[in-house]
Amino acid sequence: MAWVWFHRFGSPPYLYRVAGRLTPWFAWPALVLCLTGVVWGLGFSPPDYRQGDGWRILLVHVPCAFLSMEVFVAMAISAAVGLIWRMKAAHAVAASCATLGASFTVVTLGTGMLWGKPMWGTYWAWDPRLTSELLLLFLYLGYIGLRSGFDDTARADRASAVLAIVGVVDVPIIYYSVVWWNSLHQGSKLIGEGGIAAPSMWVPVVITIVGFELYFIALLLIRVRGEILRRERNASWVAEALGLVPPAPPAVGSGSASAPISGPTAGPKPAAIHPAYRGSSPA
Amino acid sequence: MSAEQRQAAVTGPEGGPAGAAGPAGAAGPAGLVGVAGPERLPDRSASETPAAPAGPAGPVGAALALMQRDLRVALRRPGDTLQPLGFFVVVTTLFPLALQPEMSLLRDIAPAALWVGALLASLLALDLLFREDAQDGTLEQLALCGQPLTGLLLAKTAVHWLLTGLPLVLIAPLAAGALGASGGAIPGILESLLLGTVTLSLIGAVGAGLTMGIKRNGSLLALLVLPLAVPVLIFGARATQLAIAGESLAAPLYLLGAMAVLAVTLAPWAVAAAVRIGLE
Numbered sequence: 001m002a003w004v005w006f007h008r009f010g011s012p013p014y015l016y017r018v019a020g021r022l023t024p025w026f027a028w029p030a031l032v033l034c035l036t037g038v039v040w041g042l043g044f045s046p047p048d049y050r051q052g053d054g055w056r057i058l059l060v061h062v063p064c065a066f067l068s069m070e071v072f073v074a075m076a077i078s079a080a081v082g083l084i085w086r087m088k089a090a091h092a093v094a095a096s097c098a099t100l101g102a103s104f105t106v107v108t109l110g111t112g113m114l115w116g117k118p119m120w121g122t123y124w125a126w127d128p129r130l131t132s133e134l135l136l137l138f139l140y141l142g143y144i145g146l147r148s149g150f151d152d153t154a155r156a157d158r159a160s161a162v163l164a165i166v167g168v169v170d171v172p173i174i175y176y177s178v179v180w181w182n183s184l185h186q187g188s189k190l191i192g193e194g195g196i197a198a199p200s201m202w203v204p205v206v207i208t209i210v211g212f213e214l215y216f217i218a219l220l221l222i223r224v225r226g227e228i229l230r231r232e233r234n235a236s237w238v239a240e241a242l243g244l245v246p247p248a249p250p251a252v253g254s255g256s257a258s259a260p261i262s263g264p265t266a267g268p269k270p271a272a273i274h275p276a277y278r279g280s281s282p283a
Numbered sequence: 284m285s286a287e288q289r290q291a292a293v294t295g296p297e298g299g300p301a302g303a304a305g306p307a308g309a310a311g312p313a314g315l316v317g318v319a320g321p322e323r324l325p326d327r328s329a330s331e332t333p334a335a336p337a338g339p340a341g342p343v344g345a346a347l348a349l350m351q352r353d354l355r356v357a358l359r360r361p362g363d364t365l366q367p368l369g370f371f372v373v374v375t376t377l378f379p380l381a382l383q384p385e386m387s388l389l390r391d392i393a394p395a396a397l398w399v400g401a402l403l404a405s406l407l408a409l410d411l412l413f414r415e416d417a418q419d420g421t422l423e424q425l426a427l428c429g430q431p432l433t434g435l436l437l438a439k440t441a442v443h444w445l446l447t448g449l450p451l452v453l454i455a456p457l458a459a460g461a462l463g464a465s466g467g468a469i470p471g472i473l474e475s476l477l478l479g480t481v482t483l484s485l486i487g488a489v490g491a492g493l494t495m496g497i498k499r500n501g502s503l504l505a506l507l508v509l510p511l512a513v514p515v516l517i518f519g520a521r522a523t524q525l526a527i528a529g530e531s532l533a534a535p536l537y538l539l540g541a542m543a544v545l546a547v548t549l550a551p552w553a554v555a556a557a558v559r560i561g562l563e
Contacts, residue, residue, distance in 0.1 A: 138510040149497035158560045177514035
């Protein structure tokens with residue numbers, strides 16, 4: 001079955017383990033790339049002939065701007081996967097994306113404003129890209145607000161998934177309407193004529209872009225693990241994975257921890273949960 | 284039948300009501316009441332909906348019956364329906380009061396005043412769309428009655444637009460005139476608001492469906508709906524601005540029309556999905 005690998009990710013214990021194993025593979029390269037790009041960009045690149053030293057803000061601003069939009073798409077895709085295949089793990093990924101995307105959007109807006117003050121002489125201009133970024137932040141906040149409105153995680157998952165899909169259909173429309181509404185500013189060209197031209201400047205920016213992407217994936221993996229733990233806090237495999245129970249009887253322990261597809265784990269609980277753990281589980 | 288039983292009946296067939304009530308819906312009469320399953324619609328609706336509405340069978344008949352019923356319910360209580368209209372008039376009146384009553388200035392801000400007023404009024408009116416029908420169980424019956432929920436909710440939204448969007452469009456020339464727009468601008472204002480309010484109603488229906496299951500949802504609804512409605516605001520205000528300036532407003536009108544078509548085509552699916560989730 002070619003799709004077994006895909007359905008495996010629907011199993012929270014499997015995703016939890018895989019995410020834990022993958023995290024360092026993204027986190028360390030992210031750290032190395034970000035440090036390389038930032039040290040190179042701040043220490044060794046020349047100032048821009050128009051922007052002076054101000055272009056160095058782009059080392060953070062551009063990666064965050066890329067991510068703020070990518071994360072929304074990633075959120076919508078995983079929400080759609082969760083809605084279509086009823087995959088709880090995909091909903092956990094979507095839920096984890098929201099705050100990360102909102103944070104990247106805030107950082108993009110903040111660094112953009114800091115960049116705008118010396119370049120344009122004002123913190124805020126009703127530039128299409130600033131405005132659409134702000135609207136993207138509102139969409140993220142609406143998504144987060146809708147999630148927090150429901151007490152029941154399963155309903156929050158599905159309602160917010162519908163919103164994410166509607167949002168991802170509307171984001172290009174919003175973007176182009178804002179562009180046509182106020183198309184006074186330069187096109188989005190980062191590298192080359194009109195952007196930053198020298199390789200000693202754009203190479204560090206590209207390095208930080210890649211570094212930030214990996215950083216996002218590492219953060220997402222960590223958050224997904226946390227989200228899975230929160231959702232599955234009453235499942236027996238969680239107690240085992242966290243070492244909260246003494247080594248379980250082999251039948252139950254190996255069954256739920258290593259079976260590739262163990263299905264919904266919130267089902268009937270095996271009696272293997274240690275009383276001590278049961279008492280300390282969060283409400 | 285108790286509310287718990289009704290709840291169980293709704294959450295039972297996860298795959299949607301069509302599977303559960305499909306054969307009955309296909310074989311039964313066209314109306315909603317006859318195929319509503321083991322229980323009847325609640326009293327209020329039952330007394331107001333004809334038991335076997337005449338007209339075409341199938342989803343279209345069901346949608347027409349629902350529109351008839353919604354219109355009748357709304358016309359029994361015209362006060363609720365007129366509130367958004369009054370709100371629109373008051374908001375557009377506030378702009379001259381907050382600024383100076385200079386006609387040249389007012390003419391400049393008239394598009395903004397009209398469209399922000401229309402946007403807020405349509406937001407305010409969303410409360411009327413699903414709230415009561417969700418509370419008294421009518422929406423559950425619609426979901427169970429065997430007819431496609433997408434079409435039924437499109438019908439509901441259409442009635443909602445007829446009752447709250449259309450009056451707003453009709454009164455807009457008056458408001459625009461008070462803000463200094465000349466008579467020549469009226470056709471353009473009517474056209475742009477006509478197309479724009481359709482899209483606003485449909486986007487709003489998605490938001491209303493999503494927040495249906497949440498208790499205090501007023502500001503959340505605004506947070507969800509307003510960013511999605513920005514394109515309508517931009518091109519609607521642009522069209523109105525061009526109309527007041529006496530220029531050709533074809534370009535923004537086409538875009539408004541495209542958005543209206545897109546919303547009519549896609550939004551009902553999202554509304555149906557949202558309402559299904561809200562009913563659980």
